[in-house]
Each structure stands twice: as C-alpha cells, then as structure tokens.
Amino acid sequence: MEPQAILEIVRKLYPNATTTTDAVNRLFAVLKEHYGLEPRQLMHADSICSDDVNAMEYPPEARAMLGPFGMGGLNGFPFTGLTGMGAFAHHVPEDGAVFVYYAPHIGVTKESKVGEINRVGQSRPSACCGAAKAALGKLLNDEIQPGHVTELDYQQNTIEQIFLRRQDRIRQAAIPMMEATEVMYEAITERIDLLAEKTSYPCRHLILMGGILVNGDHDVGSFNCCRRFDVIDLESRATRNMLEFYENLP
Numbered sequence: 470m471e472p473q474a475i476l477e478i479v480r481k482l483y484p485n486a487t488t489t490t491d492a493v494n495r496l497f498a499v500l501k502e503h504y505g506l507e508p509r510q511l512m513h514a515d516s517i518c519s520d521d522v523n524a525m526e527y528p529p530e531a532r533a534m535l536g537p538f539g540m541g542g543l544n545g546f547p548f549t550g551l552t553g554m555g556a557f558a559h560h561v562p563e564d565g566a567v568f569v570y571y572a573p574h575i576g577v578t579k580e581s582k583v584g585e586i587n588r589v590g591q592s593r594p595s596a597c598c599g600a601a602k603a604a605l606g607k608l609l610n611d612e613i614q615p616g617h618v619t620e621l622d623y624q625q626n627t628i629e630q631i632f633l634r635r636q637d638r639i640r641q642a643a644i645p646m647m648e649a650t651e652v653m654y655e656a657i658t659e660r661i662d663l664l665a666e667k668t669s670y671p672c673r674h675l676i677l678m679g680g681i682l683v684n685g686d687h688d689v690g691s692f693n694c695c696r697r698f699d700v701i702d703l704e705s706r707a708t709r710n711m712l713e714f715y716e717n718l719p
C-alpha cells in the first residue's frame with residue numbers, strides 16, 4: 470500500500486496527521502524561521518510509550534537534535550517526573566532551547582483497525598498501545614479498584630487510575646480506545662505543564678509539542694497528530710502558539 474493511502478486511512482481518524490518525518494521537518498522549519506534555532510541547539514526530550522515500535526519507527530530526522538532524553542514510560546506518561554525534567558533541562562546549550570514532545574500512542578492497521586498494529590514476524594495484529602488496551606479492558610470489566618497502585622506494576626496501575634477517573638467519557642464513546650487515548654493526552658499535558666512550571670531552565674525558550682502518536686503497521690511507519698505547539702519565553706513567561714505556522718507549511 471502506498472504511503473499516501475495509509476495517510477488517508479489515518480486522517481479519517483486524526484484529520485491533521487502527518488508522517489512523523491514531516492512533523493519533525495515542520496518543527497525545524499518553524500523554529501528556524503521564527504527563532505533562528507537550528508536542530509543542534511535543541512535539547513530534545515520525548516514523553517512517549519516505551520513500546521519497541523516507537524524505537525523502531527523513530528523518525529531519523531529527530532536525531533539532528535541533542536538527545537532524546539526519554540521521559541516516557543507506559544503510554545507516554547512522564548514517569549521520570551521532576552528529576553527527569555530537571556536533568557535534561559540542565560544539558561541545554563547556552564544559546565539553545567529545550568524541546569519536549571509528548572504523546573500517547575495508538576495503532577491503526579492498514580485495515581483501519583484502531584488500537585492494533587501488525588508487528589514484524591507476526592501473522593496477526595496485536596494491541597497498540599498494549600498498556601492502554603489492557604487498562605481499558607479492566608475498566609470495562611469493572612476490575613479497577615480506586616487507589617490501587619502497586620510498586621510491582623506502578624506505571625500500569627497509574628494509567629488504570631487515570632482511566633477510572635474519566636470512565637464515563639470512555640464508556641460512552643463510540644470508539645472507547647480512541648477516547649481513552651484522548652484522556653491520556655489530557656493527563657500527560659496536565660502533568661507536563663506541572664513539571665515545566667516547577668523546573669528552571671538555563672536558556673531562553675521552552676518548546677512544548679503535544680500530539681497523538683499514531684503507529685502504522687511495521688512496514689508503514691508512524692504519524693503525528695499535532696495538538697499543541699507552544700514556545701514559552703522563560704524571561705517574560707509569555708506563551709506563543711505556533712500551531713498555525715506548523716500547519717500552514719506546504
């Protein structure tokens with residue numbers, strides 16, 4: 470199947486999605502034009518799921534930045550916390566900027582199945598995000614107990630609690646897996662903002678990009694549905710929304 474045909478399938482679910490390579494190129498173009506920033510001046514952190522597919526489908530263009538520092542655990546929640554955010558913040562070049570990309574992920578197969586992908590060497594699709602799908606299954610079977618968070622499965626239990634708090638929305642949705650992904654996006658955004666507020670950065674700008682990371686089958690690659698592209702001036706604390714510039718590039 471042609472890449473354009475796959476993109477059309479993804480866009481039926483996520484209208485403004487682009488390939489992740491296109492997303493990185495758009496990011497670089499906007500930062501160069503409006504801030505004169507080159508990729509090598511960007512200290513990059515990502516908060517995406519630990520799933521091996523995200524490593525295999527990582528856009529090579531993103532390697533032009535410094536990093537990445539991996540903040541994400543299961544489904545992209547920034548489990549490295551305040552210490553993680555503080556660590557890479559202090560690795561930024563003096564004339565550079567900190568760039569954080571965060572996203573929960575969701576699979577979409579060539580057959581438009583949502584929440585699954587075909588992985589290398591497997592004849593049947595499997596769950597993606599597996600953690601989200603497992604937590605959703607428990608939610609729909611009424612198996613999540615409020616406040617139940619264990620040391621042995623801390624990240625997964627945290628996701629379960631996030632879903633439990635928004636269970637009405639998820640249960641009523643036409644596609645619960647998509648709604649669960651939205652709930653996750655909001656929870657990650659809220660946490661990233663809190664971590665950013667409590668961190669000091671030895672540079673002028675903090676760049677936050679949030680989205681939904683859509684994984685295709687193994688021979689297809691990944692897509693980014695960009696939801697937020699903010700540049701925060703750390704001196705004035707003014708936030709500039711760059712999404713329009715990002716989306717209007719050819």
Ligand SMILES: [Zn+2]
Nearest residue numbers: 518520544598
């Ligand atoms: Zn995952």
